[in-house]
Amino acid sequence: MTGLVVDGLSFSYGRKQALRDVSFRVEPGRFCALLGPNGAGKSTLFALLTRLFTTRTGRIQIMGHDLARTPRKALAQIGVVFQQPTLDLDLTVQANLTYFAALQGLCGRDARRRIAAALDRLDMGERARERVRDLNGGHRRRTEIARCLLHDPAVLLLDEPTVGLDAASRAAITRHVHDLSENNGKTILWTTHLSDEVRDSDQLVILNHGQVRTDGTCATLRGAQPLADYFQRQSKAPTCAAA
Numbered sequence: 001m002t003g004l005v006v007d008g009l010s011f012s013y014g015r016k017q018a019l020r021d022v023s024f025r026v027e028p029g030r031f032c033a034l035l036g037p038n039g040a041g042k043s044t045l046f047a048l049l050t051r052l053f054t055t056r057t058g059r060i061q062i063m064g065h066d067l068a069r070t071p072r073k074a075l076a077q078i079g080v081v082f083q084q085p086t087l088d089l090d091l092t093v094q095a096n097l098t099y100f101a102a103l104q105g106l107c108g109r110d111a112r113r114r115i116a117a118a119l120d121r122l123d124m125g126e127r128a129r130e131r132v133r134d135l136n137g138g139h140r141r142r143t144e145i146a147r148c149l150l151h152d153p154a155v156l157l158l159d160e161p162t163v164g165l166d167a168a169s170r171a172a173i174t175r176h177v178h179d180l181s182e183n184n185g186k187t188i189l190w191t192t193h194l195s196d197e198v199r200d201s202d203q204l205v206i207l208n209h210g211q212v213r214t215d216g217t218c219a220t221l222r223g224a225q226p227l228a229d230y231f232q233r234q235s236k237a238p239t240c241a242a243a
């Protein structure tokens with residue numbers, strides 16, 4: 001069963017077409033980097049994947065569940081980290097996760113066990129009792145990633161999760177999320193406009209002007225050239241029928 005299928009997806013804001021016939025698939029346990037310059041359509045795609053927006057053109061399947069026909073089953077399979085942080089700054093890490101667990105119908109010993117395991121995976125176990133306001137940006141992001149694991153989703157969607165972080169925090173978060181695909185079998189869709197967050201073994205989908213420019217293994221696509229150069233070339237290349 002494929003982790004994530006995006007098939008013939010189009011979306012417009014009024015007369016502005018943001019996505020045009022976007023198709024790609026991510027196999028289970030794969031890390032897929034969705035790379036695109038500003039305005040490429042990454043956030044629009046993300047909004048469709050999380051059902052904030054809907055469209056009649058195209059379809060999305062998550063672990064075999066059609067998002068339009070069986071949204072509850074499909075959404076139960078995803079963990080989401082949005083671009084804008086959504087933690088309560090005045091609560092501790094533990095309280096933030098306990099609150100989210102309750103929203104997922106998880107409580108008591110089961111919730112505590114899941115929270116401890118998720119925090120440990122992100123090397124955040126020792127910070128459980130700290131107030132989120134006292135954490136740096138990288139640790140706040142790690143808390144959000146731990147939170148999205150609580151209901152044990154198969155697919156993780158992360159929308160530019162490293163925006164605003166320093167280099168060390170970016171590297172740590174990128175490493176943690178790669179680890180979740182390699183060692184925990186999570187299917188990852190990671191949107192970014194930073195080519196240094198992508199590894200050679202990752203699936204790479206480049207989006208530009210709302211269209212998929214390339215889709216394949218990063219090492220194969222970039223060949224001998226640095227990914228930054230390849231990305232720049234793909235981002236500058238003219239797009240047929242771009243909006």
Ligand SMILES: Nc1ncnc2c1ncn2[C@@H]1O[C@H](COP(=O)(O)OP(=O)(O)OP(=O)(O)O)[C@@H](O)[C@H]1O
Nearest residue numbers: 013016018036037038039040041042043044045193
């Ligand atoms: N609410 C809106 N109304 C009209 N056009 C919009 C709206 N939101 C986005 N767009 C346009 O749709 C296109 C895709 O935008 P989107 O935000 O999805 O791109 P992005 O790749 O996420 O960019 P960024 O990296 O800057 O967040 C852009 O041309 C943008 O100007």
